[in-house]
Amino acid sequence: MDLILLLLVFALFALPMIVMSRVNRKRIAEAKQLQASAKPGDRILTVSGFYGEIVGGTEQTVEVELAPGAVVTMDRAGVMKIIDDETVQPGAENAGSADGFSADDGEHPEGYVDPEQDPRP
Numbered sequence: 001m002d003l004i005l006l007l008l009v010f011a012l013f014a015l016p017m018i019v020m021s022r023v024n025r026k027r028i029a030e031a032k033q034l035q036a037s038a039k040p041g042d043r044i045l046t047v048s049g050f051y052g053e054i055v056g057g058t059e060q061t062v063e064v065e066l067a068p069g070a071v072v073t074m075d076r077a078g079v080m081k082i083i084d085d086e087t088v089q090p091g092a093e094n095a096g097s098a099d100g101f102s103a104d105d106g107e108h109p110e111g112y113v114d115p116e117q118d119p120r121p
Contacts, residue, residue, distance in 0.1 A: 035076040038062060043083040046074065051083070 038044060042054045044064065052064040055071060062079065065071045 034082060035079045038076065038079050038082060044079050045081040045083060046078045047080045048078065 038054055038057075040054050040056055043051065044054060044062075045051055046064070050064075050066055052066040052072075054062050055065045056063040057073075057076070060076060061073050062076055063071050063073050
């Protein structure tokens with residue numbers, strides 16, 4: 001009886017760990033494949049949130065042009081996503097701050113106090 005209980009407790013903890021590790025391994029393999037397939041001319045999104053275009057590189061690194069004339073060398077592991085032509089380009093429709101509110105649209109998040117009208121000293 002103790003052996004069965006011990007096996008059930010072990011299975012209760014081991015089974016989710018096995019399933020999660022398989023999912024994680026699959027995700028890592030997909031990311032490595034994407035990073036290896038990045039080539040010059042591809043528009044990318046880096047893990048740090050920069051958009052740019054690959055202009056060169058090696059097996060381990062890529063040279064990314066972030067702005068005209070601003071080329072940085074980074075590890076291929078920093079490539080998070082290859083941007084398709086159908087993907088919204090930065091600065092197009094989603095312009096504004098990171099919280100989704102633009103300074104000129106008249107909307108503000110709840111609790112916003114205009115600094116010019118703030119009664120506090």
